[in-house]
Amino acid sequence: MRNPGDIGRRVVARREELGLTREQVAARAGTAADYLRYVEERPTASPGTGFLIRLAAALETTVAQLRGSDADLPPGIGRAAYHPELTELDPGECWARLSTHGVGRVSVSTPDGPAIVPVNYTVVDGAVAFSTARGTTPALAAGAEAAFEVDHIDEALSEGWSVLVVGRAEWVTDPAATGRLVGAAHSAPWAGGDRELWVRITPDRVTGHRITAR
Template identity: 60%
Template sequence: MTEQYTAPASVRVRAGDLGRRLALRRTGLGLTREETAARAGMATSYLRHLEEHAEAAPNADTLLRLAGALRTTVAELTGGNAERPPGQGRAVRGAGLDRLDADECWALLGTHAVGRIAVPTVDGPAIVPVNYSVVDGCIVFRTEPHATPARAAGRRVAFEIDRIDEAFSRGWSVLVRGTARAVTDPDEVRRLTERAHGEPWAGGQRPLWLRIDATGISGRRITV
Protein backbone atom coordinates (compact mmCIF):
# COMPACT_ATOMS: atom_id res chain seq x y z
CA MET A 1 0.00 0.00 0.00
CA THR A 2 1.40 3.39 -1.01
CA GLU A 3 1.64 5.92 1.78
CA GLN A 4 -0.24 9.12 0.95
CA TYR A 5 1.80 12.31 1.12
CA THR A 6 0.41 15.29 2.99
CA ALA A 7 2.26 18.57 2.72
CA PRO A 8 3.32 19.82 6.17
CA ALA A 9 2.29 23.26 7.36
CA SER A 10 5.74 24.65 6.49
CA VAL A 11 5.11 24.05 2.78
CA ARG A 12 1.44 24.96 2.47
CA VAL A 13 0.80 27.33 -0.40
CA ARG A 14 -0.11 30.94 0.20
CA ALA A 15 -2.53 32.40 -2.32
CA GLY A 16 -0.70 33.58 -5.41
CA ASP A 17 2.72 32.18 -4.47
CA LEU A 18 2.57 28.90 -6.35
CA GLY A 19 1.81 30.35 -9.78
CA ARG A 20 4.71 32.77 -9.65
CA ARG A 21 7.13 30.12 -8.41
CA LEU A 22 5.99 27.63 -11.05
CA ALA A 23 6.45 30.12 -13.87
CA LEU A 24 9.84 31.29 -12.61
CA ARG A 25 11.18 27.77 -12.19
CA ARG A 26 9.80 26.64 -15.54
CA THR A 27 11.20 29.57 -17.51
CA GLY A 28 14.47 29.30 -15.62
CA LEU A 29 14.82 25.76 -16.95
CA GLY A 30 13.88 26.89 -20.45
CA LEU A 31 10.72 24.76 -20.51
CA THR A 32 7.44 25.58 -22.21
CA ARG A 33 4.12 24.95 -20.53
CA GLU A 34 3.51 22.08 -22.91
CA GLU A 35 6.81 20.41 -22.01
CA THR A 36 6.29 20.89 -18.29
CA ALA A 37 2.70 19.61 -18.40
CA ALA A 38 3.82 16.52 -20.31
CA ARG A 39 6.54 15.80 -17.74
CA ALA A 40 4.05 16.19 -14.90
CA GLY A 41 1.35 14.13 -16.61
CA MET A 42 -1.28 16.86 -16.68
CA ALA A 43 -3.13 19.00 -19.21
CA THR A 44 -1.40 22.17 -20.39
CA SER A 45 -4.60 24.08 -19.64
CA TYR A 46 -4.43 22.99 -15.99
CA LEU A 47 -0.81 24.13 -15.68
CA ARG A 48 -1.84 27.48 -17.18
CA HIS A 49 -4.61 27.69 -14.59
CA LEU A 50 -2.13 27.03 -11.77
CA GLU A 51 0.24 29.71 -13.02
CA GLU A 52 -2.37 32.39 -13.70
CA HIS A 53 -4.92 31.99 -10.91
CA ALA A 54 -3.98 32.91 -7.36
CA GLU A 55 -6.85 30.88 -5.91
CA ALA A 56 -5.63 27.59 -7.47
CA ALA A 57 -5.19 24.87 -4.82
CA PRO A 58 -3.60 21.70 -6.22
CA ASN A 59 -3.47 18.57 -4.10
CA ALA A 60 -0.30 17.01 -2.73
CA ASP A 61 0.03 14.52 -5.59
CA THR A 62 -0.04 17.33 -8.15
CA LEU A 63 2.61 19.25 -6.23
CA LEU A 64 4.85 16.19 -6.14
CA ARG A 65 4.51 15.63 -9.88
CA LEU A 66 5.24 19.30 -10.61
CA ALA A 67 8.28 19.26 -8.34
CA GLY A 68 9.60 16.20 -10.18
CA ALA A 69 8.95 17.73 -13.59
CA LEU A 70 10.76 20.92 -12.59
CA ARG A 71 13.62 19.12 -10.81
CA THR A 72 12.95 20.76 -7.46
CA THR A 73 11.07 20.11 -4.22
CA VAL A 74 7.55 20.78 -3.00
CA ALA A 75 8.98 23.10 -0.37
CA GLU A 76 10.75 25.17 -3.03
CA LEU A 77 7.64 25.43 -5.19
CA THR A 78 5.40 26.45 -2.33
CA GLY A 79 7.81 28.89 -0.67
CA GLY A 80 8.55 26.75 2.37
CA ASN A 81 12.25 27.56 2.04
CA ALA A 82 11.80 31.26 1.25
CA GLU A 83 13.06 32.49 4.60
CA ARG A 84 15.77 29.86 5.04
CA PRO A 85 19.31 30.94 4.10
CA PRO A 86 20.55 28.99 1.06
CA GLY A 87 23.29 26.41 1.40
CA GLN A 88 22.05 24.57 4.49
CA GLY A 89 21.19 21.45 2.54
CA ARG A 90 23.32 18.31 2.59
CA ALA A 91 26.26 18.11 0.20
CA VAL A 92 26.27 15.35 -2.40
CA ARG A 93 28.98 12.71 -2.19
CA GLY A 94 31.66 13.11 -4.82
CA ALA A 95 30.90 16.79 -5.42
CA GLY A 96 33.67 18.95 -6.84
CA LEU A 97 34.35 22.41 -8.22
CA ASP A 98 34.85 23.16 -11.92
CA ARG A 99 36.20 26.47 -13.12
CA LEU A 100 34.05 28.39 -15.58
CA ASP A 101 35.59 30.15 -18.56
CA ALA A 102 34.89 33.80 -19.35
CA ASP A 103 32.15 33.06 -21.88
CA GLU A 104 30.28 30.88 -19.37
CA CYS A 105 30.62 33.58 -16.71
CA TRP A 106 29.22 36.31 -18.95
CA ALA A 107 26.37 34.03 -20.03
CA LEU A 108 25.42 33.46 -16.37
CA LEU A 109 25.69 37.18 -15.62
CA GLY A 110 23.14 37.76 -18.37
CA THR A 111 20.62 35.45 -16.72
CA HIS A 112 20.45 37.31 -13.41
CA ALA A 113 19.31 40.77 -12.36
CA VAL A 114 20.46 41.04 -8.72
CA GLY A 115 24.08 40.92 -7.62
CA ARG A 116 26.34 42.09 -4.80
CA ILE A 117 28.89 44.84 -5.14
CA ALA A 118 31.82 45.18 -2.73
CA VAL A 119 32.56 48.88 -2.23
CA PRO A 120 35.61 50.27 -0.38
CA THR A 121 34.64 52.78 2.33
CA VAL A 122 36.47 54.54 5.15
CA ASP A 123 35.11 51.91 7.53
CA GLY A 124 36.23 49.01 5.36
CA PRO A 125 34.57 47.11 2.49
CA ALA A 126 30.78 47.25 2.32
CA ILE A 127 28.83 44.64 0.35
CA VAL A 128 25.37 45.60 -0.86
CA PRO A 129 22.88 44.10 -3.35
CA VAL A 130 21.95 45.99 -6.52
CA ASN A 131 19.68 45.39 -9.49
CA TYR A 132 21.92 45.29 -12.54
CA SER A 133 22.05 44.67 -16.28
CA VAL A 134 24.82 43.67 -18.67
CA VAL A 135 25.17 46.19 -21.51
CA ASP A 136 27.99 46.09 -24.06
CA GLY A 137 30.12 43.84 -21.88
CA CYS A 138 29.79 46.05 -18.80
CA ILE A 139 27.79 45.71 -15.60
CA VAL A 140 25.50 48.70 -15.11
CA PHE A 141 23.15 49.72 -12.33
CA ARG A 142 21.29 52.71 -10.91
CA THR A 143 21.55 54.14 -7.43
CA GLU A 144 21.08 57.29 -5.37
CA PRO A 145 23.97 59.80 -5.36
CA HIS A 146 24.55 59.43 -1.61
CA ALA A 147 23.86 55.70 -1.27
CA THR A 148 26.59 53.17 -0.49
CA PRO A 149 26.84 51.85 -4.09
CA ALA A 150 27.56 55.40 -5.29
CA ARG A 151 30.84 55.30 -3.36
CA ALA A 152 32.08 52.82 -5.94
CA ALA A 153 32.60 55.58 -8.53
CA GLY A 154 36.27 55.81 -9.45
CA ARG A 155 37.19 52.81 -7.27
CA ARG A 156 38.30 49.26 -7.82
CA VAL A 157 35.37 47.02 -6.91
CA ALA A 158 34.23 43.40 -6.92
CA PHE A 159 30.84 42.22 -8.12
CA GLU A 160 29.38 38.77 -7.43
CA ILE A 161 26.35 36.68 -8.32
CA ASP A 162 25.52 33.09 -7.43
CA ARG A 163 22.86 30.43 -7.64
CA ILE A 164 22.23 27.67 -5.10
CA ASP A 165 20.01 24.74 -6.05
CA GLU A 166 19.07 23.17 -2.72
CA ALA A 167 17.04 20.40 -4.34
CA PHE A 168 20.08 18.93 -6.12
CA SER A 169 22.91 20.29 -3.93
CA ARG A 170 24.38 22.19 -6.84
CA GLY A 171 25.36 25.76 -7.45
CA TRP A 172 27.67 28.23 -9.11
CA SER A 173 29.17 31.66 -8.54
CA VAL A 174 30.69 34.36 -10.74
CA LEU A 175 33.07 37.08 -9.57
CA VAL A 176 33.91 40.21 -11.55
CA ARG A 177 36.69 42.62 -10.69
CA GLY A 178 36.99 46.02 -12.28
CA THR A 179 36.73 49.77 -11.98
CA ALA A 180 33.42 51.51 -11.43
CA ARG A 181 32.67 54.92 -12.85
CA ALA A 182 29.70 57.25 -12.81
CA VAL A 183 27.97 57.70 -16.15
CA THR A 184 27.44 61.42 -16.77
CA ASP A 185 27.25 61.72 -20.56
CA PRO A 186 23.57 62.40 -21.41
CA ASP A 187 23.67 60.20 -24.52
CA GLU A 188 25.12 57.27 -22.59
CA VAL A 189 22.60 57.74 -19.79
CA ARG A 190 19.81 57.67 -22.36
CA ARG A 191 21.25 54.55 -23.97
CA LEU A 192 21.51 52.72 -20.65
CA THR A 193 18.00 53.73 -19.70
CA GLU A 194 16.71 52.28 -22.97
CA ARG A 195 18.75 49.07 -22.96
CA ALA A 196 18.97 48.07 -19.29
CA HIS A 197 16.15 45.81 -18.13
CA GLY A 198 14.12 46.07 -14.95
CA GLU A 199 13.78 48.69 -12.26
CA PRO A 200 15.55 48.88 -8.87
CA TRP A 201 13.53 46.88 -6.36
CA ALA A 202 14.21 49.49 -3.69
CA GLY A 203 12.16 52.04 -5.65
CA GLY A 204 12.76 55.76 -5.76
CA GLN A 205 14.28 57.89 -8.50
CA ARG A 206 17.88 56.55 -8.30
CA PRO A 207 19.14 58.84 -11.08
CA LEU A 208 22.85 57.95 -10.87
CA TRP A 209 24.06 55.33 -13.35
CA LEU A 210 27.27 53.45 -12.62
CA ARG A 211 29.12 51.02 -14.84
CA ILE A 212 31.76 48.46 -13.98
CA ASP A 213 34.41 47.92 -16.64
CA ALA A 214 35.63 44.42 -15.97
CA THR A 215 39.36 43.72 -15.77
CA GLY A 216 38.94 40.15 -14.57
CA ILE A 217 36.16 37.57 -14.37
CA SER A 218 36.10 34.10 -12.87
CA GLY A 219 33.55 31.52 -11.81
CA ARG A 220 33.07 28.10 -10.29
CA ARG A 221 30.38 25.45 -10.51
CA ILE A 222 29.64 22.60 -8.10
CA THR A 223 29.51 19.37 -10.08
CA VAL A 224 28.76 15.77 -9.15
Protein backbone atom coordinates in the same frame (compact mmCIF):
# COMPACT_ATOMS: atom_id res chain seq x y z
CA MET B 1 1.25 34.12 5.26
CA ARG B 2 2.29 33.59 1.65
CA ASN B 3 -0.21 34.41 -1.09
CA PRO B 4 -1.47 31.12 -2.63
CA GLY B 5 -1.07 32.78 -6.03
CA ASP B 6 2.67 32.82 -5.46
CA ILE B 7 2.72 29.10 -6.34
CA GLY B 8 1.58 29.82 -9.88
CA ARG B 9 4.16 32.55 -10.35
CA ARG B 10 6.93 30.30 -9.05
CA VAL B 11 5.84 27.48 -11.34
CA VAL B 12 5.95 29.78 -14.37
CA ALA B 13 9.33 31.22 -13.38
CA ARG B 14 10.88 27.78 -12.88
CA ARG B 15 9.34 26.39 -16.07
CA GLU B 16 10.71 29.28 -18.11
CA GLU B 17 14.09 28.95 -16.40
CA LEU B 18 14.24 25.34 -17.62
CA GLY B 19 13.03 26.31 -21.08
CA LEU B 20 10.01 23.99 -20.91
CA THR B 21 6.53 24.46 -22.32
CA ARG B 22 3.44 24.01 -20.19
CA GLU B 23 2.66 20.83 -22.13
CA GLN B 24 6.11 19.38 -21.45
CA VAL B 25 5.84 20.02 -17.72
CA ALA B 26 2.33 18.60 -17.61
CA ALA B 27 3.54 15.42 -19.32
CA ARG B 28 6.41 15.10 -16.85
CA ALA B 29 4.05 15.57 -13.91
CA GLY B 30 1.38 13.24 -15.28
CA THR B 31 -1.33 15.88 -15.34
CA ALA B 32 -3.41 17.78 -17.87
CA ALA B 33 -1.96 20.92 -19.42
CA ASP B 34 -5.27 22.70 -18.76
CA TYR B 35 -4.98 22.01 -15.03
CA LEU B 36 -1.40 23.26 -15.01
CA ARG B 37 -2.61 26.42 -16.75
CA TYR B 38 -5.22 26.80 -13.99
CA VAL B 39 -2.53 26.51 -11.29
CA GLU B 40 -0.29 29.01 -13.07
CA GLU B 41 -2.95 31.61 -13.80
CA ARG B 42 -5.43 31.42 -10.91
CA PRO B 43 -4.27 33.12 -7.68
CA THR B 44 -6.90 31.14 -5.77
CA ALA B 45 -5.59 27.76 -6.95
CA SER B 46 -4.67 25.48 -4.05
CA PRO B 47 -3.23 22.24 -5.48
CA GLY B 48 -2.85 19.22 -3.24
CA THR B 49 0.40 17.89 -1.83
CA GLY B 50 0.49 14.87 -4.15
CA PHE B 51 0.25 17.08 -7.22
CA LEU B 52 2.89 19.46 -5.89
CA ILE B 53 5.29 16.56 -5.28
CA ARG B 54 4.93 15.43 -8.90
CA LEU B 55 5.15 19.00 -10.17
CA ALA B 56 8.27 19.73 -8.13
CA ALA B 57 9.94 16.62 -9.56
CA ALA B 58 8.94 17.67 -13.08
CA LEU B 59 10.47 21.10 -12.49
CA GLU B 60 13.59 19.69 -10.79
CA THR B 61 12.91 21.62 -7.60
CA THR B 62 11.23 21.10 -4.23
CA VAL B 63 7.72 21.54 -2.87
CA ALA B 64 9.10 24.02 -0.33
CA GLN B 65 10.45 26.20 -3.12
CA LEU B 66 7.17 26.09 -5.04
CA ARG B 67 5.27 27.07 -1.91
CA GLY B 68 7.78 29.74 -0.99
CA SER B 69 8.14 28.34 2.52
CA ASP B 70 11.91 28.74 2.23
CA ALA B 71 11.71 32.33 0.96
CA ASP B 72 12.90 33.75 4.28
CA LEU B 73 15.86 31.36 4.53
CA PRO B 74 19.29 31.78 2.94
CA PRO B 75 20.05 29.73 -0.18
CA GLY B 76 22.09 26.57 0.12
CA ILE B 77 20.49 25.09 3.24
CA GLY B 78 20.61 21.58 1.76
CA ARG B 79 23.45 19.08 1.95
CA ALA B 80 26.32 18.81 -0.51
CA ALA B 81 26.09 16.30 -3.34
CA TYR B 82 27.78 12.93 -2.79
CA HIS B 83 30.51 13.61 -5.36
CA PRO B 84 30.72 17.36 -5.99
CA GLU B 85 33.20 18.72 -8.50
CA LEU B 86 34.47 22.32 -8.55
CA THR B 87 35.61 23.59 -11.96
CA GLU B 88 36.62 26.97 -13.36
CA LEU B 89 34.48 28.79 -15.89
CA ASP B 90 36.20 30.25 -18.93
CA PRO B 91 35.56 33.93 -19.81
CA GLY B 92 32.85 33.07 -22.32
CA GLU B 93 31.00 30.96 -19.77
CA CYS B 94 31.30 33.76 -17.21
CA TRP B 95 29.76 36.33 -19.54
CA ALA B 96 27.04 33.89 -20.57
CA ARG B 97 26.03 33.52 -16.92
CA LEU B 98 26.18 37.25 -16.29
CA SER B 99 23.75 37.47 -19.21
CA THR B 100 22.26 40.91 -19.87
CA HIS B 101 20.80 41.68 -16.46
CA GLY B 102 19.97 40.29 -13.04
CA VAL B 103 20.63 40.84 -9.35
CA GLY B 104 24.22 40.75 -8.10
CA ARG B 105 26.28 41.99 -5.18
CA VAL B 106 28.77 44.83 -5.17
CA SER B 107 31.48 45.38 -2.57
CA VAL B 108 31.99 48.86 -1.13
CA SER B 109 34.04 50.54 1.58
CA THR B 110 31.94 52.50 4.05
CA PRO B 111 32.87 54.63 7.08
CA ASP B 112 31.85 51.64 9.20
CA GLY B 113 33.95 49.14 7.25
CA PRO B 114 33.49 46.91 4.19
CA ALA B 115 29.99 46.07 3.01
CA ILE B 116 28.38 43.96 0.30
CA VAL B 117 25.02 45.06 -1.07
CA PRO B 118 22.65 43.63 -3.72
CA VAL B 119 21.87 45.66 -6.84
CA ASN B 120 19.91 45.18 -10.05
CA TYR B 121 22.52 45.25 -12.80
CA THR B 122 22.73 45.61 -16.56
CA VAL B 123 25.53 44.45 -18.87
CA VAL B 124 26.29 46.89 -21.68
CA ASP B 125 29.41 47.18 -23.87
CA GLY B 126 31.36 44.66 -21.80
CA ALA B 127 30.79 46.43 -18.49
CA VAL B 128 28.51 45.89 -15.49
CA ALA B 129 26.35 48.87 -14.52
CA PHE B 130 23.72 49.62 -11.91
CA SER B 131 21.54 52.60 -11.08
CA THR B 132 21.59 54.19 -7.66
CA ALA B 133 21.47 57.58 -5.92
CA ARG B 134 24.09 59.67 -4.19
CA GLY B 135 24.26 59.04 -0.48
CA THR B 136 23.30 55.37 -0.78
CA THR B 137 25.61 52.49 0.09
CA PRO B 138 25.99 51.21 -3.53
CA ALA B 139 27.06 54.71 -4.60
CA LEU B 140 30.20 54.34 -2.46
CA ALA B 141 31.58 51.96 -5.10
CA ALA B 142 32.16 54.85 -7.53
CA GLY B 143 35.70 56.15 -7.74
CA ALA B 144 37.43 52.99 -6.53
CA GLU B 145 38.18 49.42 -7.49
CA ALA B 146 35.13 47.28 -6.86
CA ALA B 147 34.22 43.62 -6.82
CA PHE B 148 30.89 42.50 -8.24
CA GLU B 149 29.54 38.97 -7.78
CA VAL B 150 26.57 37.07 -9.16
CA ASP B 151 25.65 33.45 -8.49
CA HIS B 152 22.96 30.83 -8.81
CA ILE B 153 22.20 27.80 -6.65
CA ASP B 154 20.17 24.75 -7.67
CA GLU B 155 18.86 23.56 -4.32
CA ALA B 156 17.40 20.34 -5.70
CA LEU B 157 20.70 19.13 -7.18
CA SER B 158 23.14 20.86 -4.77
CA GLU B 159 24.80 22.50 -7.75
CA GLY B 160 25.60 26.10 -8.56
CA TRP B 161 27.95 28.65 -10.04
CA SER B 162 29.42 32.06 -9.26
CA VAL B 163 31.03 34.80 -11.34
CA LEU B 164 33.28 37.56 -9.99
CA VAL B 165 33.96 40.83 -11.82
CA VAL B 166 36.73 43.10 -10.53
CA GLY B 167 37.46 46.53 -11.96
CA ARG B 168 37.27 50.27 -11.60
CA ALA B 169 33.83 51.67 -10.75
CA GLU B 170 32.97 55.14 -12.04
CA TRP B 171 29.95 57.39 -12.31
CA VAL B 172 28.45 57.46 -15.80
CA THR B 173 28.20 61.16 -16.68
CA ASP B 174 27.86 61.12 -20.47
CA PRO B 175 24.17 61.64 -21.35
CA ALA B 176 24.37 59.33 -24.37
CA ALA B 177 25.93 56.54 -22.30
CA THR B 178 23.32 57.05 -19.59
CA GLY B 179 20.60 56.84 -22.21
CA ARG B 180 21.95 53.52 -23.48
CA LEU B 181 21.93 52.11 -19.95
CA VAL B 182 18.40 53.30 -19.28
CA GLY B 183 17.26 51.77 -22.56
CA ALA B 184 19.00 48.47 -21.84
CA ALA B 185 17.77 48.15 -18.24
CA HIS B 186 15.38 45.21 -17.87
CA SER B 187 13.79 46.56 -14.70
CA ALA B 188 13.78 49.50 -12.36
CA PRO B 189 15.70 48.75 -9.12
CA TRP B 190 13.71 46.41 -6.91
CA ALA B 191 14.52 48.66 -3.94
CA GLY B 192 12.42 51.43 -5.52
CA GLY B 193 12.97 55.12 -4.96
CA ASP B 194 14.73 57.73 -7.08
CA ARG B 195 17.83 55.96 -8.45
CA GLU B 196 18.59 57.75 -11.70
CA LEU B 197 22.39 57.86 -11.43
CA TRP B 198 24.49 55.07 -12.91
CA VAL B 199 27.73 53.44 -11.79
CA ARG B 200 29.71 51.39 -14.31
CA ILE B 201 32.32 48.74 -13.44
CA THR B 202 34.84 48.23 -16.25
CA PRO B 203 36.30 44.74 -15.73
CA ASP B 204 40.00 44.15 -15.23
CA ARG B 205 39.33 40.47 -14.66
CA VAL B 206 36.34 38.16 -14.82
CA THR B 207 36.49 34.74 -13.17
CA GLY B 208 33.99 32.08 -12.25
CA HIS B 209 33.49 28.62 -10.79
CA ARG B 210 30.87 25.92 -11.07
CA ILE B 211 29.91 23.09 -8.72
CA THR B 212 28.40 20.01 -10.34
CA ALA B 213 27.38 16.62 -8.98
CA ARG B 214 29.08 13.71 -10.70
